[in-house]
Amino acid sequence: MRIRLFFILFFVSNLTMSQDRFLSGIFPEFGLNAPINDRWSYLFKLESQNRIIDNAAMDYPSLRYKHLLTDLQSFMSVNITYSLKGAFGYQYRIDSDRTDSHRSIQQIAWVSNFRTFRIVSRVRTDQTFLNDASPEYRFRYRAASDIPLQGMKIDDGEQYLLLSNEFILGIQSNEYSLENRFVAGVGHFFNNKEKLEFSLDYRTDPYFSGIDRHRLWLKISFYWKLGKFFSIN
Amino acid sequence: MKTLWNVPIFIMLLLVSFDGSGQEFKNEKEVGISKKNVPDEALEITNEFDVKRKQKWYRQTNFVTTSYEVKFKWNSHFYSVEFDTTGQILDIEQLVKWKEIEQKHRKQLKKIFENRFDKYKLIKCQIQYTGEKKSLNTYFKSSELDEQLTIRFEIEIEGKSDKSWKKYEFLVTSEGEVERERIIIGRSTENLNY
Numbered sequence: 001m002r003i004r005l006f007f008i009l010f011f012v013s014n015l016t017m018s019q020d021r022f023l024s025g026i027f028p029e030f031g032l033n034a035p036i037n038d039r040w041s042y043l044f045k046l047e048s049q050n051r052i053i054d055n056a057a058m059d060y061p062s063l064r065y066k067h068l069l070t071d072l073q074s075f076m077s078v079n080i081t082y083s084l085k086g087a088f089g090y091q092y093r094i095d096s097d098r099t100d101s102h103r104s105i106q107q108i109a110w111v112s113n114f115r116t117f118r119i120v121s122r123v124r125t126d127q128t129f130l131n132d133a134s135p136e137y138r139f140r141y142r143a144a145s146d147i148p149l150q151g152m153k154i155d156d157g158e159q160y161l162l163l164s165n166e167f168i169l170g171i172q173s174n175e176y177s178l179e180n181r182f183v184a185g186v187g188h189f190f191n192n193k194e195k196l197e198f199s200l201d202y203r204t205d206p207y208f209s210g211i212d213r214h215r216l217w218l219k220i221s222f223y224w225k226l227g228k229f230f231s232i233n
Numbered sequence: 234m235k236t237l238w239n240v241p242i243f244i245m246l247l248l249v250s251f252d253g254s255g256q257e258f259k260n261e262k263e264v265g266i267s268k269k270n271v272p273d274e275a276l277e278i279t280n281e282f283d284v285k286r287k288q289k290w291y292r293q294t295n296f297v298t299t300s301y302e303v304k305f306k307w308n309s310h311f312y313s314v315e316f317d318t319t320g321q322i323l324d325i326e327q328l329v330k331w332k333e334i335e336q337k338h339r340k341q342l343k344k345i346f347e348n349r350f351d352k353y354k355l356i357k358c359q360i361q362y363t364g365e366k367k368s369l370n371t372y373f374k375s376s377e378l379d380e381q382l383t384i385r386f387e388i389e390i391e392g393k394s395d396k397s398w399k400k401y402e403f404l405v406t407s408e409g410e411v412e413r414e415r416i417i418i419g420r421s422t423e424n425l426n427y
Contacts, residue, residue, distance in 0.1 A: 033423045035411035045427055075427065081354070082391035082419075085426060109426045113356055115311065115328070120425035144425040151263040151303070153293055154420060164425070192421055223313035223424050 013100070020212045022061055025051040027069075027217035028204060033225040038079070043087075045073040049217065070094045083111040091126075099131040117147040122166075134173040142166035146187060156191045162199055179205035185219065197221040259402055259415040263293045263302070271301055274320025278304055282373035307373060321370040324361040326387065331355055334386065339410030342386060350392035356400070357389040385412065 027049055029117040035041040048070040075089035091103035107124035124140040144164035148154045161184075168179040185199020201217040268276065271290050279288060288305045293315070300323060301316040311328040331339065346353045361384070362372065368379040384407045391400050404413040 031423055031427060035423065043427060044425060073427075077426075079398055081352075081393070082400055083354075085422075087426070096301060107426075109420060109422070120422055122426060146420075146425060151265050153263060155262040155264075162424075185422070187421070192418060195421075195424055221424065223421075225421050225423065 019059075020214055021213045022053075022055045022216075023051050024053040024193060024216040025049065025062070025065075025218070027219045029221035031221070031223040035226070040079075041077045043073075043075040043089075045075070045183065047071045047073075059065055067096055069096065073105070080108075083113075085109050101128055101130045103128045114210070116152050117145055119143055119145045135172055136172040138170040140168045141168055141222060142181075144183075149186075154189045156189065158189055160187045160189060161185075162187050162197055168205075176208055177205060178207035179203060180207070183219070193225045195221075195223040197223075234342065239395070239397075257413070257415045259417045261293055261295050263384050264290045266290050269301075272316065272318060272320035274321075275303075275316040275322075277303055278316075278320070278322060278370055279314070282307075283387075284373055312373075322366060325369060325372055325391050326359045329360055330342075331358050334358060334360070338386060342388060342403075342405060345403070345405065345409065345411060346390060346392065350394050353390050353392040355388065355390050359387040361385040361387050361404070385405075389417065389426065402409070 027047065029045065029047040032044045033041055034043070052063065052067045053069050054060045054064045054066075054100045055063065071091050071093050073089055073091045075087045077085055077087040080086050080123045086109070087105075087106040087109070088105050089107075091105060093103065095101065103126050105124060105126045106117050107122055109120055109122040112119045112121065112192040120143070122140075122142045122144070124138075124142070126140070128136040128138075130136075134163075142164055143166075144162075146154065147161040148162070149159045149161055151158070154160050164183040166181040168181070170177045170179070181201060181203045183199050183201045185197055187195055187197040187199075189195055197219070199221070201215075201218070201219050203213075203215040204211045205213050235378045268290060270292070284305050284307050284368070288303050291302045291304065293300050293302050299318055301315075301318070301320075302313050304311065306312070309326040313328075315323040315328045318324055334342070362369065362382045363385070364379075364382040368381045372379070374380075380386045386403075386405045386407075388403045388405065389400065390403070392397060400419050402413075402415045402417055403411060405411055
């Protein structure tokens, strides 16, 4: 217990005492999955970043609530095989600091099954178009897993451990950037239609000129899957 | 009286286990339990096993019947041994690689899947041993397989038929007869995909 407390204090003090930018807040997410048939499905996702703590104004983190942005995402997903899915999507971002932006997204994701858990690998490319800046192009890779906390598989009403890590390589006006996102948390699997997750999402960037921004989000995510619209292909 | 209560539950399970196409769905729940919740008879049998690795116990239910399972590693393979509520062994399942299945059985299984699906991918292969209680009880004491035991193959695959991919579990006899085919409802992945 003491060792755990030491690591938490060490981690937080490292972030807050340094001159790096540190901000933290709440990040609610809502995902609605509407299967169209056995192959195609539509997914709507709403996510919002709300800053609570920031060290930009002072040398130390202080309470400064601000709604930073809200993303509205729409995806069409297709099952290429049972465990391989392709998707393309569009995102509209409501940004409180700059003009709203549009993003096109393409991704492919596949499941690797192990004896007691699974890993979903996702390769994503996206292009962000802004009115006041050059377009930004990004290449992303994420590995994510949900590990059962009771038994060998996740059954209805059980909890799971959520772990994921993502690398994001971006290019904008001939300048490269690299960001890392690590997520750890717990989820409650109500059933195959409803999932609730609480997680910490730790984002660091940029890597090329040395990390100078740390963002720690408390994510609260709810996923809801509807029944199939049509039973024919 | 207890048996009478089970009748409507059994009918309900039949209704929810089959959809309009008559296909059977796998519907099981498994929870990790401590040794003190395991039937004494089952513990007595496992205490006789020549297994040094840690044994983990689970209670499994298909919402009509309950059974107990112990899982462990023995001779480089993962095993699960299933017991009924009185502690009698029901079967032993050995997790194997596809290549470890005898060639004549691999041929039989391949033929079944090729006839049934346009495309398929193997996910998990298990050899199931059933038979005389005495033979099952002594399985983990001898490295030689008792010929009295009946062998079946429990294979999980992802298969494509009628343009749609689904996950299946097949139980196939050593003569190549499909004894059971069930659809496995996989957990949705939207939280890991998006």
